Every structure is written in C-alpha cells, then in structure tokens.
Amino acid sequence: MLKKVINIVVLVPLGIVLVLLSVANRQTVTFALNPFNTADRVLSVSAPFFVFLFLAVILGLVLGAAATWFAQGKYRRRARNEASEALKWHREAEKQRSQAEKLAAQASLPSPQN
Structure with missing residues (x-):
C-alpha cells in the first residue's frame, strides 16, 4: 500500500511535468551527430523536441534497469x-x-517361530 502511494506521489507529478514540457516544446529541432558539419543530413534527425525528451527518459530507464539487473x-x-x-x-x-x-x-x- 505504501509503495502505491509513493509511486503515485512520484509518478503523477513526473508525468504532469513531462506532458507540460511536451506541450511547451513542440518545435522541430535537429539532432546532429556530426560535430564538424551540422548541416550534414546523413547523421542528423529532425523531430519535435519532446520526442528527444521522451527518448532520453526511456533510455535512462532502460540503462538504470540494466545496471540494477547486473548489480543484483x-x-x-x-x-x-x-x-x-x-x-x-x-x-x-x-x-x-x-x-x-x-x-x-x-x-x-x-x-x-521354529
């Protein structure tokens, strides 16, 4: 029961913050992997900023889960x-x-007996 309450207290505000950041950051940005020529379209991806935000959160969750799994x-x-x-x-x-x-x-x- 306490775990549910803690999850609600942590996850609901985190979800609200992520939704607000997604709404506020809808403009398209370019993620470039070529540091010398940022105009190079081969090593770049253009998407709304919130997509990169969610990908960063998902990557952090996966890396954290993998680190915990290996540590245990x-x-x-x-x-x-x-x-x-x-x-x-x-x-x-x-x-x-x-x-x-x-x-x-x-x-x-x-x-x-005999």
Missing part, C-alpha cells in the same frame, strides 16, 4: 545455488525417511 546478479546466483542445495537436501531427507519407514516396517514384522 550475484544475489540471483546465490538464490539459485541455495535453492538447488535445498532441493538436494530435501531429496536426501525423503530418501532417509523412506529407508527409515522400511526399517520400521521390517522391525514390526513378527519373526518366524
């Missing part, structure tokens, strides 16, 4: 290793339990 890799690996070890010990416990049941069943059988 050691924890995911540890969780996988511990899960496989727990499964191994569970199988061993089941094996021991079945052997104990067999021994108990053999011990409870009456021995043959």
Whole structure:
C-alpha cells in the first residue's frame, strides 16, 4: 500500500511535468551527430523536441534497469545455488525417511517361530 502511494506521489507529478514540457516544446529541432558539419543530413534527425525528451527518459530507464539487473546478479546466483542445495537436501531427507519407514516396517514384522 505504501509503495502505491509513493509511486503515485512520484509518478503523477513526473508525468504532469513531462506532458507540460511536451506541450511547451513542440518545435522541430535537429539532432546532429556530426560535430564538424551540422548541416550534414546523413547523421542528423529532425523531430519535435519532446520526442528527444521522451527518448532520453526511456533510455535512462532502460540503462538504470540494466545496471540494477547486473548489480543484483550475484544475489540471483546465490538464490539459485541455495535453492538447488535445498532441493538436494530435501531429496536426501525423503530418501532417509523412506529407508527409515522400511526399517520400521521390517522391525514390526513378527519373526518366524521354529
């Protein structure tokens, strides 16, 4: 519940700011990748400024998510290793339990009388 409230408090104002910036920056700008000749149309893209703004936000989200995913890799690996070890010990416990049941069943059988 608290996470929802925090998301609403952060994401709603952020969304409002992005919409206001988009409305205010509708003019076409040219994004040039050639620093020596900005008039070169081969390495440039023209679009409304808000398109570049949204692309920058999306790129930041993707890069942040990738950095977080890579940073948490050691924890995911540890969780996988511990899960496989727990499964191994569970199988061993089941094996021991079945052997104990067999021994108990053999011990409870009456021995043959001569």
